[in-house]
Amino acid sequence: MAEHDLSEKRKEYFLDTPQKNDTFFLKGSSGYDWGFRNRLARIFNPKSGRTVMLAIDHGYFQGPTTGLERIDVTIKPLVPFADALMCTRGILRSVINPESNNPVVMRASGGPSILKDLSNEQIAVNMEDALRMNVSAVAVQVFVGGEYETQTINNMTRLVDEGMRYGMPVLGVTAVGKDLARDSRYIGLASRMLAELGAAIIKTYYCDDFEKVVASCPVPIIIAGGKKLTEIDALTMARNAIDAGASGVDMGRNIFQSDAPQAMITAVRRVVHENMSAVQAFELYTELKNL
Numbered sequence: 660m661a662e663h664d665l666s667e668k669r670k671e672y673f674l675d676t677p678q679k680n681d682t683f684f685l686k687g688s689s690g691y692d693w694g695f696r697n698r699l700a701r702i703f704n705p706k707s708g709r710t711v712m713l714a715i716d717h718g719y720f721q722g723p724t725t726g727l728e729r730i731d732v733t734i735k736p737l738v739p740f741a742d743a744l745m746c747t748r749g750i751l752r753s754v755i756n757p758e759s760n761n762p763v764v765m766r767a768s769g770g771p772s773i774l775k776d777l778s779n780e781q782i783a784v785n786m787e788d789a790l791r792m793n794v795s796a797v798a799v800q801v802f803v804g805g806e807y808e809t810q811t812i813n814n815m816t817r818l819v820d821e822g823m824r825y826g827m828p829v830l831g832v833t834a835v836g837k838d839l840a841r842d843s844r845y846i847g848l849a850s851r852m853l854a855e856l857g858a859a860i861i862k863t864y865y866c867d868d869f870e871k872v873v874a875s876c877p878v879p880i881i882i883a884g885g886k887k888l889t890e891i892d893a894l895t896m897a898r899n900a901i902d903a904g905a906s907g908v909d910m911g912r913n914i915f916q917s918d919a920p921q922a923m924i925t926a927v928r929r930v931v932h933e934n935m936s937a938v939q940a941f942e943l944y945t946e947l948k949n950l
């Protein structure tokens with residue numbers, strides 16, 4: 660039986676204090692339902708408004724990628740440093756410890772291997788399984804300008820529709836095919852299209868005039884790291900992207916293929932969350948690497 664409120668303390672209704680309406684910290688994201696925003700607030704640090712997402716999903720089309728041959732050995736030590744993990748459901752269930760508690764951005768499109776036309780992707784995870792894995796977003800690749808443009812856009816919009824039903828954000832990945840440019844005109848077109856069609860977060864590549872890409876995209880943009888660069892170049896790219904308005908990075912090879920992955924992700928975090936310069940971050944990387 661429920662107990663009566665027998666407290667002798669005086670009730671306090673703060674009658675002179677109107678309830679505040681909190682605004683949500685992420686660009687273009689105030690209109691979503693509570694669960695949806697709660698998931699976004701797990702991926703993006705509400706203090707800095709940014710994220711360092713560790714991308715380890717490369718095996719879904721290229722098998723045992725250099726640095727990811729044994730995720731249980733090489734990636735597990737990096738997990739505590741990542742604000743979010745981008746991975747496949749196979750790796751999540753087989754290798755990632757559920758106690759790690761990182762928000763997960765689940766790779767939810769795929770199909771062709773590197774031996775085939777990579778753009779011919781289908782949806783690879785349904786929403787029910789994404790919810791079962793308690794993920795914080797699903798990621799789908801869209802090949803704007805590619806042969807399978809409409810099919811891959813349809814993959815995304817189907818996931819957006821299902822995601823809206825259950826409070827699940829969709830991260831739209833602007834894939835760059837071998838025949839597609841990586842300039843601000845193309846990246847700006849692809850990013851804006853994905854946002855207009857319902858993606859809550861855009862992942863794309865850094866390019867010149869990136870501030871124009873960010874300005875014309877109504878939702879947060881994070882950048883992929885791309886192929887392995889020198890550490891100073893990767894940190895400089897992250898710095899430039901953040902300065903241009905990016906909301907973080909979804910970085911893979913430039914972390915896990917580094918000579919010192921833990922030092923590198925620490926340096927990237929300082930750039931993204933603490934506005935450290937690329938040079939200072941590289942000094943930190945060198946110092947940590949030599950410890």
Ligand code: R5P
Pocket residue numbers: 714715716717745832883884885886909910911912913
């Ligand atoms: C491609 O395999 C995935 O979308 C990666 O998650 C993405 O490219 C980020 O990884 P990287 O920083 O290695 O480009």
